[in-house]
Amino acid sequence: MTGSRIPDGNVTFLFTDMCGSTRMANALGDVYFERQVKTPHRDLLLNAVQDQQGHVLQDTGDGIFAVFHHPHQGLAAAVAIQKGLRDNPILVQIHNEKTGLEENKKIAVRIGIHRAEHHLVPTLHGETL
Numbered sequence: 001m002t003g004s005r006i007p008d009g010n011v012t013f014l015f016t017d018m019c020g021s022t023r024m025a026n027a028l029g030d031v032y033f034e035r036q037v038k039t040p041h042r043d044l045l046l047n048a049v050q051d052q053q054g055h056v057l058q059d060t061g062d063g064i065f066a067v068f069h070h071p072h073q074g075l076a077a078a079v080a081i082q083k084g085l086r087d088n089p090i091l092v093q094i095h096n097e098k099t100g101l102e103e104n105k106k107i108a109v110r111i112g113i114h115r116a117e118h119h120l121v122p123t124l125h126g127e128t129l
Contacts, residue, residue, distance in 0.1 A: 006055045006057070007055070009117065011067050012067070012071045012073065014049070014054070016112075018063055021062035041062075044081060044088075045081060046064075048078075049068075051080065071115055078113060
């Protein structure tokens with residue numbers, strides 16, 4: 001979210017990770033993976049966080065680390081991500097070594113939520129966790 005401060009004090013953290021992303025990127029090639037998988041995945045994550053007034057602290061490439069003022073915001077973002085993947089799945093075509101056939105697979109995303117005390121520490125380069 002832009003234009004507002006990162007929450008401080010008791011906050012809710014949300015972590016996501018795309019399952020098998022390294023293997024997928026190697027199998028599909030960087031250009032296809034970036035355009036057809038990572039970009040729509042990242043858009044879904046960012047929209048879910050922004051819709052709940054959250055802040056992305058780090059984009060890991062195949063996931064995010066975000067923070068929210070309230071637990072219900074982090075939970076609502078997680079649910080929105082899962083519903084988004086259910087309603088508009090991101091499909092990748094993977095070669096099945098056992099059958100020798102190409103298969104369409106939906107990407108899967110792990111999501112973790114944690115509530116904790118958080119304080120920003122001033123540094124020469126700005127604030128940090």
